[in-house]
Amino acid sequence: xxxxxxxxxxxxxxxxxxxxxxxxxxxxxxxxxxxxxxxxxxxxxxxxxxxxxxxxxxxxxxxxxxxxxxxxxxxxxxxxxxxxxxxxxxxxxxxxxxxxxxxxxxxxxxxxxxxxxxxxxxxxxxxxxxxxxxxxxxxxxxxxxxxxxxxxxxxxxxxxxxxxxxxxxxxxxxxxxxxxxxxxxxxxxxxxxxxxxxxxxxxxxxxxxxxxxxxxxxxxxxxxxxxxxxxxxxxxxxxxxxxxxxxxxxxxxxxxxxxxxxxxxxxxxxxxxxxxxxxxxxxxxxxxxxxxxxxxxxxxxxx
Amino acid sequence: xxxxxxxxxxxxxxxxxxxxxxxxxxxxxxxxxxxxxxxxxxxxxxxxxxxxxxxxxxxxxxxxxxxxxxxxxxxxxxxxxxxxxxxxxxxxxxxxxxxxxxxxxxxxxxxxxxxxxxxxxxxxxxxxxxxxxxxxxxxxxxxxxxxxxxxxxxxxxxxxxxxxxxxxxxxxxxxxxxxxxxxxxxxxxxxxxxxxxxxxxxxxxxxxxxxxxxxxxxxxxxxxxxxxxxxxxxxxxxxxxxxxxxxxxxxxxxxxxxxxxxxxxxxxxxxxxxxxxxxxxxxxxxxxxxxxxxxxxxx
Numbered sequence: 001x002x003x004x005x006x007x008x009x010x011x012x013x014x015x016x017x018x019x020x021x022x023x024x025x026x027x028x029x030x031x032x033x034x035x036x037x038x039x040x041x042x043x044x045x046x047x048x049x050x051x052x053x054x055x056x057x058x059x060x061x062x063x064x065x066x067x068x069x070x071x072x073x074x075x076x077x078x079x080x081x082x083x084x085x086x087x088x089x090x091x092x093x094x095x096x097x098x099x100x101x102x103x104x105x106x107x108x109x110x111x112x113x114x115x116x117x118x119x120x121x122x123x124x125x126x127x128x129x130x131x132x133x134x135x136x137x138x139x140x141x142x143x144x145x146x147x148x149x150x151x152x153x154x155x156x157x158x159x160x161x162x163x164x165x166x167x168x169x170x171x172x173x174x175x176x177x178x179x180x181x182x183x184x185x186x187x188x189x190x191x192x193x194x195x196x197x198x199x200x201x202x203x204x205x206x207x208x209x210x211x212x213x214x215x216x217x218x219x220x221x222x223x224x225x226x227x228x229x230x231x232x233x234x235x236x237x238x239x240x241x242x243x244x245x246x247x248x249x250x251x252x253x254x255x256x257x258x259x260x261x262x263x264x265x266x267x268x269x270x271x272x273x274x275x276x277x278x279x280x281x282x283x284x285x286x287x288x289x290x291x292x293x294x295x296x297x298x299x300x301x302x303x
Numbered sequence: 304x305x306x307x308x309x310x311x312x313x314x315x316x317x318x319x320x321x322x323x324x325x326x327x328x329x330x331x332x333x334x335x336x337x338x339x340x341x342x343x344x345x346x347x348x349x350x351x352x353x354x355x356x357x358x359x360x361x362x363x364x365x366x367x368x369x370x371x372x373x374x375x376x377x378x379x380x381x382x383x384x385x386x387x388x389x390x391x392x393x394x395x396x397x398x399x400x401x402x403x404x405x406x407x408x409x410x411x412x413x414x415x416x417x418x419x420x421x422x423x424x425x426x427x428x429x430x431x432x433x434x435x436x437x438x439x440x441x442x443x444x445x446x447x448x449x450x451x452x453x454x455x456x457x458x459x460x461x462x463x464x465x466x467x468x469x470x471x472x473x474x475x476x477x478x479x480x481x482x483x484x485x486x487x488x489x490x491x492x493x494x495x496x497x498x499x500x501x502x503x504x505x506x507x508x509x510x511x512x513x514x515x516x517x518x519x520x521x522x523x524x525x526x527x528x529x530x531x532x533x534x535x536x537x538x539x540x541x542x543x544x545x546x547x548x549x550x551x552x553x554x555x556x557x558x559x560x561x562x563x564x565x566x567x568x569x570x571x572x573x574x575x576x577x578x579x580x581x582x583x584x585x586x587x588x589x590x591x592x593x594x595x596x597x598x599x600x601x602x
Contacts, residue, residue, distance in 0.1 A: 017420035018432060020416065021413040021417035021476050024472055025436060032450035039450070098345055101337075115585070122530065124534040125534065126534075206334065231443070238536040242556060276445075277448070
């Protein structure tokens with residue numbers, strides 16, 4: 001009898017404890033996710049979903065093929081790939097070098113450097129975008145500095161459609177390197193100092209210690225950082241929205257902005273927008289799986 | 304570079320242990336110099352744009368056009384007064400504080416209760432429920448934005464505070480439930496069992512034992528949530544169009560696109576926009592960097 005009562009109490013407690021989180025999560029995240037995938041294969045054009053005058057039909061993958069044939073989709077995808085590359089091969093290595101420098105160099109005022117290098121990451125990316133847009137603009141300090149060394153230099157950094165993405169990538173390097181710096185620093189400090197000391201006493205050079213002791217110890221962190229960088233890069237929206245608005249001529253657009261333009265600017269095309277966001281999810285998963293596979297390969301070789 | 308110098312200084316590479324120990328201390332000097340230069344350079348690059356912004360915010364727009372790099376000749380503080388009034392900054396700051404505080408409290412509370420159930424009460428539902436939260440960590444806002452917009456429209460939550468808060472809480476839960484569950488799992492079962500034997504109910508155990516013991520993870524989660532909600536822009540930008548409900552980033556964006564060539568006021572608005580989080584960061588910088596690296600590595 002007592003057993004039964006405690007079981008019942010257990011169940012009731014479980015239900016009440018998980019209920020708020022589960023309800024909110026399924027209503028606001030899980031269901032919309034499924035809804036979005038469904039919309040991407042439908043011809044829904046706003047209005048009532050059930051019982052409207054023209055019922056919603058499932059039309060297969062024609063939204064995806066429309067996306068596939070849109071040149072702005074490809075421009076956006078290309079820019080997203082650039083952002084993934086600058087994150088994985090720019091922010092992460094630079095973040096590591098800085099963390100290694102602060103850790104290995106026994107620098108004084110560690111906290112000071114740490115505070116400053118991470119600082120750009122805590123500013124809203126909208127503000128960062130507006131700030132840098134002004135810095136790179138023809139009226140900004142970059143023009144002034146360049147004109148001092150090259151008189152008559154014309155600033156078309158953000159107005160030339162072919163190169164406008166480069167300043168954006170530089171700002172991303174400026175802003176997000178601090179995140180990886182912080183992550184690497186925390187994990188470098190976890191490495192056993194005695195192991196490093198032993199390697200040095202055995203005559204290992206700086207490079208050897210790095211190659212055979214430190215990097216293998218950090219391989220897991222590197223992979224996590226890469227995954228973080230990939231999923232973060234595909235999400236990027238605010239910074240570009242504020243800095244260039246995707247222009248000139250939509251040449252600095254990214255998938256998130258392309259999706260936003262499709263859904264919320266001009267005549268909304270919800271199915272197409274959802275095809276884009278579903279593609280973004282799938283692409284992100286694919287890149288993460290590839291990263292994991294690469295890890296397995298190299299992890300195996302290193303042991 | 305570093306390596307080359309090292310061999311020049313000490314060519315006797317193959318020598319015995321004592322020598323190589325000596326060498327390592329010599330390398331220390333060079334690498335200290337080299338690393339110091341790298342760090343200083345990057346720190347200067349990190350801070351310069353912000354210093355430039357702060358200085359420029361004290362110039363009138365006319366002065367800025369003549370003097371784009373130097374110190375302000377006449378310190379013009381009125382930019383701030385104008386930006387604060389025209390941009391409605393008081394309301395924006397209060398709104399941002401409101402969204403951030405309420406959503407963070409809710410995310411922490413709901414994540415913790417769910418985490419306690421998932422980690423310490425046996426149920427067949429746990430693998431499915433917990434698993435779906437974990438999958439949610441990788442989700443992007445974009446993939447639920449259109450549905451959220453349509454749903455909010457359907458239930459009349461567009462342009463309301465609740466319409467902003469509910470999605471913010473929902474979006475904070477995946478990482479929250481994950482971090483908290485992993486943490487609560489590490490609390491010993493025997494502590495909870497002995498409280499059970501003493502006759503304490505689950506809610507009492509939660510309030511008196513589990514929640515207080517989970518302080519480290521609660522602080523990590525709060526920091527991650529504050530940073531992400533305060534800076535969130537895409538979702539609130541489509542949910543809210545009424546001025547009185549806008550958050551700081553949305554308001555700043557609008558302000559700056561309305562006053563593109565009035566640099567003085569624009570810079571002052573940007574400074575006002577970044578100041579609250581900057582102060583938060585400077586006050587809790589160690590906790591924040593700890594929280595970010597913990598959240599990132601586990602996520």
